[in-house]
Amino acid sequence: MQTVTLNNGIEMPILGFGVFQVGADETQKAVESALSAGYRLLDTAAAYGNEDAVGAAIKASGIARDELFITTKLWIQDAPAEENTTRAFDESLQKLGLDYLDLYLMHQPFGDVYGQWRAMERANKEGRARAIGVSNFAADRLIDLIVNNEIVPAVNQIETHPFKQNNDYHELLSKEGVQIESWGPFAEGKNGLFTNDVLTKIGDAHGKSVAQVVLRYLTQRQIVVIPKSVNPDRMAQNLDVFDFELTADELESIKALDTGASQFFDHADPETVRHLAARRLS
Numbered sequence: 001m002q003t004v005t006l007n008n009g010i011e012m013p014i015l016g017f018g019v020f021q022v023g024a025d026e027t028q029k030a031v032e033s034a035l036s037a038g039y040r041l042l043d044t045a046a047a048y049g050n051e052d053a054v055g056a057a058i059k060a061s062g063i064a065r066d067e068l069f070i071t072t073k074l075w076i077q078d079a080p081a082e083e084n085t086t087r088a089f090d091e092s093l094q095k096l097g098l099d100y101l102d103l104y105l106m107h108q109p110f111g112d113v114y115g116q117w118r119a120m121e122r123a124n125k126e127g128r129a130r131a132i133g134v135s136n137f138a139a140d141r142l143i144d145l146i147v148n149n150e151i152v153p154a155v156n157q158i159e160t161h162p163f164k165q166n167n168d169y170h171e172l173l174s175k176e177g178v179q180i181e182s183w184g185p186f187a188e189g190k191n192g193l194f195t196n197d198v199l200t201k202i203g204d205a206h207g208k209s210v211a212q213v214v215l216r217y218l219t220q221r222q223i224v225v226i227p228k229s230v231n232p233d234r235m236a237q238n239l240d241v242f243d244f245e246l247t248a249d250e251l252e253s254i255k256a257l258d259t260g261a262s263q264f265f266d267h268a269d270p271e272t273v274r275h276l277a278a279r280r281l282s
């Protein structure tokens, strides 16, 4: 598996497996299938409610801990945020059955971000989180976090797919030493992604599916991807994307599919902020 090197020297697989919207009851089976297919990077979150099942699958796999790259995410904490973040971190570790994480992400740019980040910095310094990063941070919030804190986030996990490519932001992130990681690489199939003419034609030229073209497009541009699938054939298909190369013309025609807009919701929309910022995990 190809890797990217994060800003603290840690190697992260460029392609992994996401488990958002995989029910707690089907997660263990899905993750076990993904691990046997060859995935080594797993992406979950406290908010997905399936960390225990991910942990059970890791344990059942028997794969050595240092061959895996495990990411989970902190949900927004009430005050005192530092203390509560440390408690939430411990809970996630316990559910996953691990004594350290490879990457711990702040899931949303809301609440007492600075208190949360200080606790994450501490977990990183103690070696309990090998890398720390953020998710859903727009450029202004990310730069503010960087200039006002000690540790620069290693990763920003943001909605990134052919219809929302974040090309300018990708450049800024690279300059700041923050690895871009795509969530929703297929836009969950929205906007007709899997039947898009441009992507289908490029796939036909390489004997690859639309999903494989999308994952190649992103990984060829050094974007980490974590596609989700509960179907073992599609899991295998989504891993098999490193034996072909998109041409400059193909890259350009996919670049032209960018709409610049979210297929889900805009984290800068006041209603989205109200909705997400008010949510607490029970």
Ligand code: NAP
Pocket: 017, 018, 019, 020, 021, 043, 044, 107, 135, 136, 157, 158, 182, 183, 184, 185, 186, 187, 188, 189, 194, 209, 211, 212, 226, 227, 228, 229, 230, 231, 234, 235, 237, 238
């Ligand atoms: P996604 O990966 O863009 O799309 C998943 C959908 O595509 C599922 O319906 C899946 O169906 C289908 N699919 C997968 N492979 C396929 C293939 N080869 N051909 C046809 N269909 C295929 O969506 P996502 O789950 O939202 O995003 C991926 C991961 O990103 C998540 O699981 C999560 O880890 C992370 N994420 C993070 C955030 C955040 O706020 N940080 C937000 C959303 C997601 P089947 O399962 O039936 O195959």
